[in-house]
Amino acid sequence: KCVSSRREACLCGKYCRRSSPFIHLLTLTVLTFGVLAPLICHRLLHSYFYLRRWHLSPMSQEFLAQNQQEGRAALHYFETIDTFQPLLLITIITVQRRNDFHYVLQVAARFHRLLQQCGTHCQSHRLLLCNVESDPNSHQDVRLLSSFFPMVSRGKPARESDPSLNPFEKEKQDYVFCLEQSLLAYNPEYVLLVEDDAVPEDEIFSVLQHLFSARFSKPYLRDALYFKLYHPERLQRYFNPEPMRLLEWLGLGLFLGPVWGLVAFFALYSMALSELVGRHYGLELRRLHPALYNVVPASECCTPAMLFPASSARRALGYLRELRCRRGFAKDTALYSLLRGRGENAFVVEPNLVRHVGMYSSLRLNSNPKLL
The missing domain is CATH 3.90.550.10 (Spore Coat Polysaccharide Biosynthesis Protein SpsA; Chain A)
Incomplete structure (x- = not known):
């Protein structure tokens, strides 16, 4: 019987749960905007991450x-x-x-x-x-x-x-x-x-x-x-009163949304990344x-x-x-x-x-x- 530990229970399929996609997306967002982008872009003069x-x-x-x-x-x-x-x-x-x-x-x-x-x-x-x-x-x-x-x-x-x-x-x-x-x-x-x-x-x-x-x-x-x-x-930057830039920004987000089921997330994700790193x-x-x-x-x-x-x-x-x-x-x-x-x-x-x-x-x- 698989009752000695949680690991054994998972192997038997009793307590296994598929990780939520939300956790993966949240982790990707935190790593991108909280760690990777600040480390890579902190010297880019026209980036929001510039120190x-x-x-x-x-x-x-x-x-x-x-x-x-x-x-x-x-x-x-x-x-x-x-x-x-x-x-x-x-x-x-x-x-x-x-x-x-x-x-x-x-x-x-x-x-x-x-x-x-x-x-x-x-x-x-x-x-x-x-x-x-x-x-x-x-x-x-x-x-x-x-x-x-x-x-x-x-x-x-x-x-x-x-x-x-x-x-x-x-x-x-x-x-x-x-x-x-x-x-x-x-x-x-x-x-x-x-x-x-x-x-x-x-x-x-x-x-x-x-x-x-x-x-x-x-x-x-x-x-x-x-x-x-x-x-x-x-x-x-995209946050300026030029309508064509907003269309360009949205188009970039849709282009980089690889999975239709997640298109809204990846559109927002790529739009935020391109704006914060710097449109320039x-x-x-x-x-x-x-x-x-x-x-x-x-x-x-x-x-x-x-x-x-x-x-x-x-x-x-x-x-x-x-x-x-x-x-x-x-x-x-x-x-x-x-x-x-x-x-x-x-x-x-x-x-x-x-x-x-x-x-x-x-x-x-x-x-x-x-x-x-």
Whole structure:
């Protein structure tokens, strides 16, 4: 008789009970979100599991040191280069910042290198520097770059004529000036207006070539007011007011639900995991090929890299001249307000095609910047 122990009883089938699926799922959830994900993701800057107290300060200092080194390398690059032939239509809008980071040199150096590697697809491109420093001659890096790139500068008296001009309206007027000068200088089909702290990614030209040749043939894209090539990583999560992201999130959950009987659990499980680890890291997989890049409706923030079709640029100039910017209504918010107010469309390319490296803002003073 199987009565001596529970084990013997189980062998005889008297007390055996099948483990509840709920226990297994609960164990999987606890192990994933309580142990494995925190251990693996605690250094991922854009993850919910990121340990700010441990890593933010040293990572910020490491980023600043690396960026400062890249600025010196960019300075050395332009000091030693012999000849230059402009190839690309890009306008870099620049203002004097901290000299030791050489932001505009980093941007210009990366564009120049990538253009040299681009080949025949980039032969019709050109580059223009737009110096909006209040005293144009004080911008040391631009003085160096003027030997290699064409440049326009905004006149000092025009901006100082209005003493009530706030820095956000001043920034918008600078933006309008550079966009207008871009159209006058080259009469291009597209204007890529890049701020001087937006370093291009290696694949930017291959992706733009794919957009020009394939995606922009669709009327709803061809007539868009602008295309953002950057959106802050901290705002790329699923918990944001963009309906398309919610559909993407739900689709990801359903795709990863392997058993129909458990589809609800695995959908929620995979959705939670992708959100907490960070949507930004999933978007990075799209860099495998230009055709994988996503073009979705744009949200409000921000303007480090904006692509304007020429006809759309002219409309944007007219719109922006009618608006006055202020704190809480900067140029990015002003541009976004035009979408509903004027019945326009705008889109953002995912993942980002530039890296925003400017931790020292020209508008907001910050003596101890952090990555987040």
